[in-house]
Amino acid sequence: MTVTALVTGAGSGIGRAVSFALAADGHKLGLVDIDGDRVEAVATESIGRGANGVVPIAADVSSEEDVRRCVAKITDHLGPPTATFANAGIEVNGPAHEFPLATWQQILGVNLTGVFLTAKHVLRALIDAGVGGSIVCTGSPSAFVGFAGGGNAAYSASKGGIIALVKSLAVDYARHGVRVNAVVPGSIDTPHLSIGIPDAERAAHLEGLERSAGTQIPLGRLGRPEEVAEAVTWLLSTRASYVTGSTVVCDGGLTARSANDF
Ligand SMILES: NC(=O)c1ccc[n+]([C@@H]2O[C@H](COP(=O)([O-])OP(=O)(O)OC[C@H]3O[C@@H](n4cnc5c(N)ncnc54)[C@H](O)[C@@H]3O)[C@@H](O)[C@H]2O)c1
Numbered sequence: 001m002t003v004t005a006l007v008t009g010a011g012s013g014i015g016r017a018v019s020f021a022l023a024a025d026g027h028k029l030g031l032v033d034i035d036g037d038r039v040e041a042v043a044t045e046s047i048g049r050g051a052n053g054v055v056p057i058a059a060d061v062s063s064e065e066d067v068r069r070c071v072a073k074i075t076d077h078l079g080p081p082t083a084t085f086a087n088a089g090i091e092v093n094g095p096a097h098e099f100p101l102a103t104w105q106q107i108l109g110v111n112l113t114g115v116f117l118t119a120k121h122v123l124r125a126l127i128d129a130g131v132g133g134s135i136v137c138t139g140s141p142s143a144f145v146g147f148a149g150g151g152n153a154a155y156s157a158s159k160g161g162i163i164a165l166v167k168s169l170a171v172d173y174a175r176h177g178v179r180v181n182a183v184v185p186g187s188i189d190t191p192h193l194s195i196g197i198p199d200a201e202r203a204a205h206l207e208g209l210e211r212s213a214g215t216q217i218p219l220g221r222l223g224r225p226e227e228v229a230e231a232v233t234w235l236l237s238t239r240a241s242y243v244t245g246s247t248v249v250c251d252g253g254l255t256a257r258s259a260n261d262f
Helices: 013-024 036-048 064-078 101-129 153-176 199-216 225-236
Strands: 004-008 028-033 054-058 083-086 133-138 178-185 247-250
Touching (some): 004 064, 013 028, 013 036, 013 083, 013 225, 028 064, 036 054, 054 064, 064 101, 083 101, 101 153, 133 153, 133 225, 178 225
Parallel strands (some): 004 028, 004 083, 028 054, 083 133, 133 178
16 A cells, blocks of 8 residues: 655665665655755655655754644645654764763754654644554664763763653554654664764775674674665554554664673
């Protein structure tokens, strides 16, 4: 069955891969990203891959006005989004005792408030239309464990908040026929992994990450965005009809492993 899907952070990485997977299944897509050029490019390619209509929108998920506009436009053109991937996220790291409040608020604003606003306006559109649906939100292993690399306080707090939000929304909206789940990608080979790394150092940085993945991740490698998309499209579909309030971890075993070897 063709559904209307809304994907935030659709312009790159995991959001882009999920958009293409949904396009290949012939769904209608409302694609949202703060980067207008990137979301237009993904929209064009999604049509080529089989999407049954695409509405690309440049918007900031941390702005309620932007999110309200996105959901209204997608609902008007494609129908209410019964499959939503609330995924847009950013990461800035640094030691908590030196971390600027403005940066903390920016991370929480995009990652946690952005997911809340997306869910809020989608839920309202679904309730108004009298239909159920599925919402998948992007968490992170840092919601559950402190990263050995450190400096992850704001990002991990935002992702921990998402896991709690998902459970709360799942309970509240089950009676409306809306399932709400989280996907937890591990180290996935997207531009996100090189945030803050100067262009000139990017290749060496990625090589280092691949090397550490070989020893620290049980499956021995970084993940691919398409592998996360498999989990997300399953959660979005009716194949996951009895799954709500859950967390699907797609991390190659990263969070299953303790560094202790005694
Ligand atoms: N790549 C990983 O290893 C990894 C691991 C765990 C969790 N995640 C999470 O997965 C999600 C997607 O990350 P990715 O790896 O695809 O990163 P990415 O940087 O490739 O893509 C993120 C997209 O979000 C968009 N975006 C950023 N701020 C936005 C805003 N305010 N409003 C709308 N769009 C915005 C960016 O323009 C970009 O296109 C994020 O929530 C990230 O925290 C990624």
